[in-house]
Amino acid sequence: MEINNLVEKIEKHIDFTYEEINSVIKKYTMGEYSDQDFLPVIKAIYKNDISDKCLYYLTNSMKNSGAVLDQTPLGKTVDKHSTGGVSDTTTIAIVPILACLNTKMLKLSGRSLGFTGGTCDKLECFEGYKTDIPLQKAFELVKENGGCMMTSTADIAPADKKIYALRDKTNLVDNISLIASSVMSKKLATGANIIVLDVKYGDGAFMPDKKSAKILGKKMIMLAKKDNKKAKVVYGDMSQPLGYNVGTKLECMEIVKLLGHYDKHNPLLKACIKLSALCHALDKHIPYFIAKAKVVKVIKNKRALEKLKTMVSCQGGKLDLFEQNYDKPSLVKLAQNDCILKAFKTKELGEIVNTFNHKYKSNEYGVITYQKIGDKIKKGEKLFSLYAPHDEVEEISRQIFDCFIFHS
Numbered sequence: 001m002e003i004n005n006l007v008e009k010i011e012k013h014i015d016f017t018y019e020e021i022n023s024v025i026k027k028y029t030m031g032e033y034s035d036q037d038f039l040p041v042i043k044a045i046y047k048n049d050i051s052d053k054c055l056y057y058l059t060n061s062m063k064n065s066g067a068v069l070d071q072t073p074l075g076k077t078v079d080k081h082s083t084g085g086v087s088d089t090t091t092i093a094i095v096p097i098l099a100c101l102n103t104k105m106l107k108l109s110g111r112s113l114g115f116t117g118g119t120c121d122k123l124e125c126f127e128g129y130k131t132d133i134p135l136q137k138a139f140e141l142v143k144e145n146g147g148c149m150m151t152s153t154a155d156i157a158p159a160d161k162k163i164y165a166l167r168d169k170t171n172l173v174d175n176i177s178l179i180a181s182s183v184m185s186k187k188l189a190t191g192a193n194i195i196v197l198d199v200k201y202g203d204g205a206f207m208p209d210k211k212s213a214k215i216l217g218k219k220m221i222m223l224a225k226k227d228n229k230k231a232k233v234v235y236g237d238m239s240q241p242l243g244y245n246v247g248t249k250l251e252c253m254e255i256v257k258l259l260g261h262y263d264k265h266n267p268l269l270k271a272c273i274k275l276s277a278l279c280h281a282l283d284k285h286i287p288y289f290i291a292k293a294k295v296v297k298v299i300k301n302k303r304a305l306e307k308l309k310t311m312v313s314c315q316g317g318k319l320d321l322f323e324q325n326y327d328k329p330s331l332v333k334l335a336q337n338d339c340i341l342k343a344f345k346t347k348e349l350g351e352i353v354n355t356f357n358h359k360y361k362s363n364e365y366g367v368i369t370y371q372k373i374g375d376k377i378k379k380g381e382k383l384f385s386l387y388a389p390h391d392e393v394e395e396i397s398r399q400i401f402d403c404f405i406f407h408s
Contacts, residue, residue: 010044018061073139095147099146100307101280108150108190188227199216204240245367336379339406345402348403356392
């Protein structure tokens with residue numbers, strides 16, 4: 001059986017050929033091999049890892065398992081990918097920012113994954129926003145508005161969808177080669193000319209530290225270059241929430257307000273500016289500092305905010321959220337004494353918020369934090385505001401408070 005031969009090569013650290021891995025991937029995607037048949041391949045890669053050459057063969061076969069988009073009718077395009085993190089809503093700002101600068105992006109995004117909310121879930125907080133639109137319509141919107149945000153189509157890297165589901169089910173997610181092939185098979189199949197990769201590390205990310213994040217980043221850059229794509233990677237610390245709001249709707253409201261009220265000290269806006277400027281610099285072949293100045297300008301003059309409104313409207317979304325203020329919270333937690341915030345249990349915080357939103361089938365609930373690591377907090381200052389189901393406020397508040405770690 002060809003799977004047994006493939007597994008044996010991986011276990012003995014012998015390079016397999018593209019034909020060998022492609023045949024197995026193709027049959028698994030088409031249902032000729034079951035999950036149980038294919039699982040030994042994933043286990044072998046997880047335990048033994050593979051060479052860069054074999055990683056490219058694996059990624060390419062996953063990319064070619066479905067449609068590969070041709071974005072040439074749009075001209076030169078860029079793509080941005082984040083490996084995920086709590087309170088990461090950068091995409092919703094970056095696409096309209098770049099559209100104002102004539103840097104085009106067709107952004108295919110996903111839904112909630114584990115403890116992080118998905119971009120498409122957040123976009124649907126604009127009531128009526130259609131994330132599932134035909135590609136022809138998406139291309140028209142990019143030509144008309146400079147960008148479009150939608151859900152990934154079913155025929156983009158279908159092998160990855162099956163393989164990731166199997167990895168998730170069998171707890172075989174945290175392997176650098178498997179993560180790199182998963183991310184890049186989708187990115188390369190999307191067809192953009194330039195790819196910017198935002199690799200997160202820390203408690204609230206898949207990569208535990210910057211060292212492992214850099215290994216992942218280098219592998220993804222290698223895969224992009226072998227596919228003749230221009231790519232850059234940046235590394236983001238996810239030891240605490242990227243923004244201050246955690247929870248699908250609250251996160252969406254935060255990024256909208258940041259586009260309307262420029263705050264150079266806000267870490268979420270800083271990340272948006274950095275990623276936007278890098279995308280624009282690579283697209284237009286200009287120095288980063290010039291690209292950054294242009295990005296800041298379209299935020300300050302609110303052109304990016306108006307562009308986001310246009311994009312939301314063109315995909316059926318209502319604009320209520322742009323005018324909405326925060327409701328009265330269910331509970332406000334205050335500091336009981338003077339203290340310094342030492343650390344966050346970031347992943348746990350994301351999991352708590354996701355759990356009660358899923359339980360109540362809502363996107364309304366969440367938490368607004370007011371402090372970042374290293375902040376000196378005075379007695380009586382706000383730690384967080386909680387938006388939660390009335391009958392669970394006290395218990396959820398206790399759980400969230402436990403995610404804050406203070407210097408003794």
